[in-house]
Amino acid sequence: MHFTSEQRLGDGVLEHGFTLGDVPGILWTPESAPGPVPLILLGHPGGLDRMHPRLAARARHSVADGYAAATIELPGSGGRPRLAGVDEARADLRRALAAGEPVGDDVVDRLILPLVEQAVPEWRAALDALLALPGIDGPVGFAGGVIAIAVRLALVEPRVAAAVLFAGSYVPRRTFDEARQVTTPLLVQLQWDDEGNDRQAALDLFDAFGTKEKTLHANTGGHTGVPGFEGDDGSRFFARHLK
C-alpha cells in the first residue's frame, strides 16, 4: 500500500490517496481521534474520479460519526484496464434496454460476475492493508455499491460485521444463492420508483438473505432520490453493530 497524496478536507477530515498494487483507492480518516476507529468501506458503481464528490460527502459523514472510510476503484473502471467481456455485456444490455426487450440472465451474469470475481479479492486485500494501519481497527462495515459484490464480500469476509446495501443494480442468479447463506446484519435501501431497478427482484433478494437481523427501508422516488434521513438511518444501523 503506497500513499500518493494527502489533503485536508476541513471539519477534521483527512483524505489520503493510495494504490494497492495497481488498484487506486482513497482513505478518509479523522485528523485526531482518541484511539483506533472502526472502518466503513464505501461501495460505488465504478469510476472513482466521477464518483469522488458523492464518495467524499459520504466519507465526511462517516468520519463525523467516528469511523475511518475507504474505497477502491472497481476492475475495468477509471484508469484500470477494461474488461472486454463486461464491456460486451454492457453493450448487449444497452441494446436490450433501447429495444425495450427484457434483459436476459446471461447478460446480467456476463456483466456482473466477472466484476465480483475480481473485485472481492481486491477489497479483501485492501481490508488487510487498511486494518494494519495505526488508528484503524475492526469491526468493518460495508455500504453501497454493486450489490452482488457486497453480497459475496459479506459471505466470504467475516471481518464485515454489518452492511448497508442499495438495491439498484442487476442481480445475477448466483447472488440469490449466495444471499441465502449470508448471516451478516443488513440494512437494504430500496428506491420504490427507481426506473432502472426491478422492484420485485429487490424484494425477492431481501427475502432471500439468510440473515436473522435484516431491515428494508423503501422510499418513494427514483434512483438518485434517496432522502437525506436515510444517511442518518445508516449511521444508526452501523452504530448498533460496529460500536
Next chain:
Amino acid sequence: MHFTSEQRLGDGVLEHGFTLGDVPGILWTPESAPGPVPLILLGHPGGLDRMHPRLAARARHSVADGYAAATIELPGSGGRPRLAGVDEARADLRRALAAGEPVGDDVVDRLILPLVEQAVPEWRAALDALLALPGIDGPVGFAGGVIAIAVRLALVEPRVAAAVLFAGSYVPRRTFDEARQVTTPLLVQLQWDDEGNDRQAALDLFDAFGTKEKTLHANTGGHTGVPGFEGDDGSRFFARHLK
C-alpha cells in the same frame, strides 16, 4: 369530555382517564412543559384494558419526546356494546383460518368497515376535545392500530399531519381506493415474517398510497417482534413532521 382519573406514572408523565360521551379514553401528558405540545394519537386493535401496558409504554416514549399522547376505545371492544355484524364476521374469519381456507373479501369488509365507519368520527370528536385542552396544540400524529381506520382518518382529517402505520391487519378493498387519495406523510412498518399478515397485500397497500413522502420499514420477525429501534425511527419520523 369528562376526566375520570389522574395518575402519576413517574418520569414526569401524567395519565388521565376520560370519557367522551360513552367512549372511554386515556390521555398522557407531561407533568410540566414550557408550552403547548403536539399530540400523537395511539391506535390499537381494541381492548384498552388488555392493551394498557403496551399503550402506556408507547405513551411514555411519546411524552419523553415532547408530545402528549391519547387513545380511545374502539367500537365493540372493552366494555362497549358489541357490534353483532363484526362478531359474526370474526367467527367466519376464524372458521376460514381453522379450515385453512382463504379469507374472502366480504368477510374482511364485514369485519373492518363497520369499525371504520363508527371509529373515525369518534377519533375526530376526540381530536376536537383534546386540542381544546390547554397545553395541547396541533399538529397531530397518528400511530398504529387498525390500518383501515388510520387510512380513513388520514384521508378525512387534515389535522393529522403524519402517520406511522403498522401493516398487520386485514385490509378491505375500499381501503386501497382510499389509500390512493391519501397525501399525508407516512411511515409504514411491516413485520416480514408475520404469520397472520399477507405480505403482498401490505406491499400493495404501501404502493397504493398517493403520498409523495412515504417510507416502508420491513424487519425480520413475527407480528409482535418489532425491533426496539423502530420506536426510535418512529420518533424521528414524527419529529420531522410535527416539530
